[in-house]
Amino acid sequence: MDWIVHYPALRHLHMGLAFTSGALFALRGAAVLTRQRWPLHPVLGRVSAIIDTGLLAAALRLLWELRLNPLLTPWLQVKLAVLPLYIVLGMLALKYARRREAKALCYIGALACYGFMVSVALTHSPWGLFASWDD
Template sequence: MDYETVRLVHQSAVLVSVAGFAVRGAASLSGAAWVHGRIARSLPHLIDTVLFASALVLIGLRDGEQLRETWLLVKLLALLAYIGLGGITLRRGLPRMLRKGAFAGALVTVAWMASVAITKNPQGFLAW
């Protein structure tokens, strides 16, 4: 596969993953039981596997040159924050206000990550 095709797969997986999280997060906050069902818990792992694999292929197609770029390191660190906030959002038993704050934080974080990826600037939309 060529770089542009893999990038399209990666970008599509990002959109599906984030949309799925947004739907699951909103449903979880509204008390929907399906959020904790097998399919709702398993499908994101499949999508995120495609996302991660496509990221590795993109790096490989560029001979790892992106690994030296600050914007990518910043984006990967933000990914850890997004995963943590997403986990808090979907965890049962935590206070609803904490989960709502984590949900908002996760969505802002992923929007900022996208702006970093688009601009190749570690500040992303914060630079505006």
Template sequence: MVSPELYVALRHSHLGLVSLSVALFALRGLGALSGAAWPLRPAARGLSVAIDVVLLLTGVSLAVGLQVSQAWLPVKLGWLVAYIGLGSLALKRAPTRAAKALAFVLALGCVTMLVGVARAHHPLGWFA
């Protein structure tokens, strides 16, 4: 169990990193859709990876420290895996611009659902 002070610090860090990560993904996705080269350059990719690694570490720390084992956590992780896969398609792997755009919109939808599950602490998220 984590102390209340550590919990607050981890939670605020996690929420801030979520905001940074999603904002950077949105910017990179819009850049990729417009045909810009910078979203795939090492600096942009490296920053994204660095933010996401620390984000993952804070999330794991919260889950372990709070001994979270509710039914909503695997659902949240499922949305995360879908977001990562769709984000990869949106930024690089989809063969056409239309497919990249669709993957981008679907990835942002996954984030929306992931946030809903996390906020509600319920597998149905916004629909609970």
């Protein structure tokens, strides 16, 4: 069967997993900042890992099906450059930063990275939400 038939479902799966991953991080991060312990429960960590693995698998399948080379596609380069920063800031916010102020700064930074990556994906511009300033 032609892959284009499955493209909308694959795209929506990727977007849904991206939303779910971001929402779960935002919820867990806010709870950590209010000194609750449930966000660090191992089950939530596993659920988050499963969602993120599905998100990565859907992204790789989209790259394959659309024949996109991240090294030649500027907006994908930006997403891939910001992704490690989002991951590190998220880890610091949820677990590794010792002081609450540091956790809060990392949480805000991670949310900003997430929002920027979403805007880059929606605009297909490396400038993301700042794309209109690029003119």
